Amino acid sequence: MELTEFLAQTRAEVSGEILERMSASGSTFPYPELVFSEIVMKHMEDVGMTYEPQVCHYDTKVGNANIKLSGYSVSEDDDRLDLFVSVYMDADTLQPVPDALTLKAAEQCLRFLSMSAQGKLARAMDPANDAHELSVHIEKSYAGLDEVRIYVLTDGQVKSKNFKPREIGGKSVRLEVMDIERLHRHWSEGKPRDELVVNFEEVAGGPLPCVYIDGASETYDYAMTVFPGEVLRHLYEKYGARLLEANVRSFLSATGKVNKGIQATLRSDPHKFVAYNNGIVVVADEARLGVTKNGGPGISWLKGMQIVNGGQTTASIYFTKKKFPDTDLERVRVPAKVVVLKTDDPVAEEAMISDISKYANSQNAVKQSDLSANAPFHIALEKLSNTVYCPDGIGRWFYERAAGSYTTMLAREGSTAAKYRTLKNDVVPASRRLTKTDLAKFLNAWDGKPEFASLGGQKNFEKFMDDVTDREGRGESVIPDVQAYKRAIAKVILFKRVHSLVRPLFQAYQGNVAIYLVSMIARTYEGKLDLDRIWEQQDISEPFKSQIRIWAREVNDVLHATSSGRMISEWAKKSECWSVVRTSSLTLPVVSIAEIPLSS
Numbered sequence: 001m002e003l004t005e006f007l008a009q010t011r012a013e014v015s016g017e018i019l020e021r022m023s024a025s026g027s028t029f030p031y032p033e034l035v036f037s038e039i040v041m042k043h044m045e046d047v048g049m050t051y052e053p054q055v056c057h058y059d060t061k062v063g064n065a066n067i068k069l070s071g072y073s074v075s076e077d078d079d080r081l082d083l084f085v086s087v088y089m090d091a092d093t094l095q096p097v098p099d100a101l102t103l104k105a106a107e108q109c110l111r112f113l114s115m116s117a118q119g120k121l122a123r124a125m126d127p128a129n130d131a132h133e134l135s136v137h138i139e140k141s142y143a144g145l146d147e148v149r150i151y152v153l154t155d156g157q158v159k160s161k162n163f164k165p166r167e168i169g170g171k172s173v174r175l176e177v178m179d180i181e182r183l184h185r186h187w188s189e190g191k192p193r194d195e196l197v198v199n200f201e202e203v204a205g206g207p208l209p210c211v212y213i214d215g216a217s218e219t220y221d222y223a224m225t226v227f228p229g230e231v232l233r234h235l236y237e238k239y240g241a242r243l244l245e246a247n248v249r250s251f252l253s254a255t256g257k258v259n260k261g262i263q264a265t266l267r268s269d270p271h272k273f274v275a276y277n278n279g280i281v282v283v284a285d286e287a288r289l290g291v292t293k294n295g296g297p298g299i300s301w302l303k304g305m306q307i308v309n310g311g312q313t314t315a316s317i318y319f320t321k322k323k324f325p326d327t328d329l330e331r332v333r334v335p336a337k338v339v340v341l342k343t344d345d346p347v348a349e350e351a352m353i354s355d356i357s358k359y360a361n362s363q364n365a366v367k368q369s370d371l372s373a374n375a376p377f378h379i380a381l382e383k384l385s386n387t388v389y390c391p392d393g394i395g396r397w398f399y400e401r402a403a404g405s406y407t408t409m410l411a412r413e414g415s416t417a418a419k420y421r422t423l424k425n426d427v428v429p430a431s432r433r434l435t436k437t438d439l440a441k442f443l444n445a446w447d448g449k450p451e452f453a454s455l456g457g458q459k460n461f462e463k464f465m466d467d468v469t470d471r472e473g474r475g476e477s478v479i480p481d482v483q484a485y486k487r488a489i490a491k492v493i494l495f496k497r498v499h500s501l502v503r504p505l506f507q508a509y510q511g512n513v514a515i516y517l518v519s520m521i522a523r524t525y526e527g528k529l530d531l532d533r534i535w536e537q538q539d540i541s542e543p544f545k546s547q548i549r550i551w552a553r554e555v556n557d558v559l560h561a562t563s564s565g566r567m568i569s570e571w572a573k574k575s576e577c578w579s580v581v582r583t584s585s586l587t588l589p590v591v592s593i594a595e596i597p598l599s600s
Helices: 003-025 032-046 099-117 130-144 180-189 229-244 257-268 270-276 311-323 346-360 376-387 405-413 417-427 436-446 457-473 482-505 510-525 531-537 542-562 575-581
Strands: 054-062 065-074 080-087 147-154 162-168 171-178 197-199 208-213 220-228 280-284 286-291 297-303 306-309 333-341 398-400 433-435
Touching (some): 003 032, 032 065, 032 180, 054 099, 065 099, 065 130, 099 147, 099 162, 099 171, 208 286, 220 229, 220 297, 229 306, 229 311, 257 270, 257 311, 270 333, 280 346, 286 333, 306 346, 333 346, 376 398, 398 405, 405 417, 436 457, 436 482, 436 510, 482 510, 482 531, 482 542, 510 542, 510 575, 542 575
Parallel strands (some): 080 147, 147 171, 280 333, 398 433
Antiparallel strands (some): 054 065, 065 080, 162 171, 220 333
């Protein structure tokens, strides 16, 4: 799909979403750019660029200063903050966006950050505004943040994707742009890590000396090399957690035994680091070889570089230097194995990365649930989604077992324009694309675990797979049959409809309200809700939709009443939240609802 076609598709997606919300709420939707922002932020969450983003509209003037915010993301450990601001052109042709306009939007968002960190903004805001809670949160937590980023989101085409970091309250704030071109590249390639291009001529002063071995076709090449400590620090500073997004383990706290040992070696014996440390394992999509100063072979360039083992080593180097600026990283060398993948099949690639991670990660126990792309549960769901058709006999759902496989399928099977349109519009439209992380959220919400479902994609997915593994360990069958698959999809349909109905009702925290409402519906009507009917209709009835709107307001009220001033997105992650919410009751329907028998 060309960029202009992708722009038209994105614009149509925004328009369709607005129409759906207008239909659901019976009124106009005032902020189309927020719909665009939500679509882009969801994509960024799916590919690991941000964590559980929330839509939050704030556009005003304080004194002579314009302030604007479209959304935010707070990491689970409260050490990273992303703010989003949109420049929505809503044009039917590709529009260039001058750097001056991009920077203007970034400055408006920077003002929100700066005034919040200083405690000035919250005092000037209406406490009823959803951005007020965020501003108070920033004021309280800013000193403890390790990373702050501002993303400008736009459906135009920008010249510069990155800008010089700004200093706010003693912290470096990174400025990035997600424009239509970058979004299209992610969508078409299915691998946003392709943006991680590392030129060692620039960052290390020359190629990294290596031993390079050519592997068989459709497998991988590999090399043994050594990374300078300062290079790893620079890469983590530039890319952050994205450098580790294929890693099966996130960075462990510096209070952990292993990391304290790494820190101690960096501080007292940096020249011995290469002897003491097990090193890192890197995967990449492409490599370019060069000649070192000594005339030997070296790695000049890596594209799609990811650290799949050694995330704690890399992050420890970065945070130790940050905490102790006198740490001498010039004397630190980190042994590394580099695996250059040679397959274009996203499923095979993810399975290979999982296997590499599984066998490389020997310092700490690695759960098989973390290496799930080729787990029997997901393989079975993928097979069912490819063979079980919707009641119309034409369409089916697509279970995306590996990132990018949906795009790959469209490209492979849509060999002509007509076949592509049929696939995209009738057989497997994007609305019936189901990722592993989405399925885990939908099912955990249904199973009465809204605090897990509110954790965000990866953390919730780990909880979901832990449960699958535990059930397997108890001898239970976790492989769904056709009926179980249809009922699982019915739960997916219900969640999607609930979410679409909730979104126009509230400016913020719609996702949390939807999750808790689904949990309350399941708790109240589990075993009685007619899931087979939802599958047959591929939808829910209008009376049910009307009742969901009533229940949504009730659940929203309970969440706010019990949060004690905390951000709802943070309160919803606590088990105490569900303990309180579940004691409330949903009002009884006053009209007949087809999905809920009268005996209920």
